[in-house]
Amino acid sequence: MSRFLIVEARFYDHLNDMLVAGAKAALTQAGHEVEVITVPGALEIPGAIALADQADRYDGYVAIGVVIRGETYHFEIVAGESARGIMALTMDGLAIGNGILTVENEAQAIVRADPGQKDKGGEAAKAALALLKLRERWT
Numbered sequence: 396m397s398r399f400l401i402v403e404a405r406f407y408d409h410l411n412d413m414l415v416a417g418a419k420a421a422l423t424q425a426g427h428e429v430e431v432i433t434v435p436g437a438l439e440i441p442g443a444i445a446l447a448d449q450a451d452r453y454d455g456y457v458a459i460g461v462v463i464r465g466e467t468y469h470f471e472i473v474a475g476e477s478a479r480g481i482m483a484l485t486m487d488g489l490a491i492g493n494g495i496l497t498v499e500n501e502a503q504a505i506v507r508a509d510p511g512q513k514d515k516g517g518e519a520a521k522a523a524l525a526l527l528k529l530r531e532r533w534t
Contacts, residue, residue, distance in 0.1 A: 397454035397527060398428045399520070400447050404437040404460030404495070413508040414459045414494055417516030422457070425524055437462050437473050437495050441480025448489055455490035455523040459516060461504050462497045470497075490526035494519025 399422050403411050415431060422429045430453075434443045437460040444456045458481055464470045474497040485491050494516050498504045507515045 396426055396428060398430070398452065399455045399457060399523065400444070400453040401429060401431045401457045401459055401520075402440050402443045402447070403431060403433050404435065404440055405433045406436060407461045407463075407501075407504070410461045410496070410501075410504050410508045411459060413505075413510060414461070414496070414516035414519075417508075417510040417514045417518075418457045418459060418492075418494060418520040419516075420510065421517040421520035422524070427454075427524075436460070437477040438480075440477055440495065441484055444481070444484055444489065444491060448484075455492075455527045457492045457516070457519050457523050458495050459519070460495040461508070462495065463501060463504060464497075464499050485526070488530060490523050490530055492519035492521065492523030492526070 401418050419429050440458045462474050481493050496504050496507050507513045
């Protein structure tokens with residue numbers, strides 16, 4: 396059994412609830428422990444994962460959040476920089492599943508977040524599990 400931390404940017408409560416539910420279900424069904432922490436926004440997720448990893452308490456991580464395009468350039472910054480930060484941590488050997496949705500509107504987010512539809516939270520958890528398995532294979 397491994398221990399996973401879900402780091403969620405709790406900006407859209409109803410969407411995050413679905414993403415977290417999907418991620419938790421995938422991890423617990425695979426027999427792992429899960430803890431959830433909340434950060435203000437998607438930009439804080441990579442930093443929180445890096446800090447948590449220093450504690451050496453978790454085997455893997457799932458990033459959860461929703462970034463919906465608005466009228467300003469802020470969408471591109473948040474979407475790109477949060478993904479870049481997560482990728483940098485992954486390249487350093489952390490097992491992270493990226494479940495941060497970057498969508499045009501709420502309707503797209505609902506379809507992707509809902510465990511009964513696209514279940515992107517569950518998919519992110521499964522990605523973290525796959526990376527953990529690879530890391531264990533090669534270390």
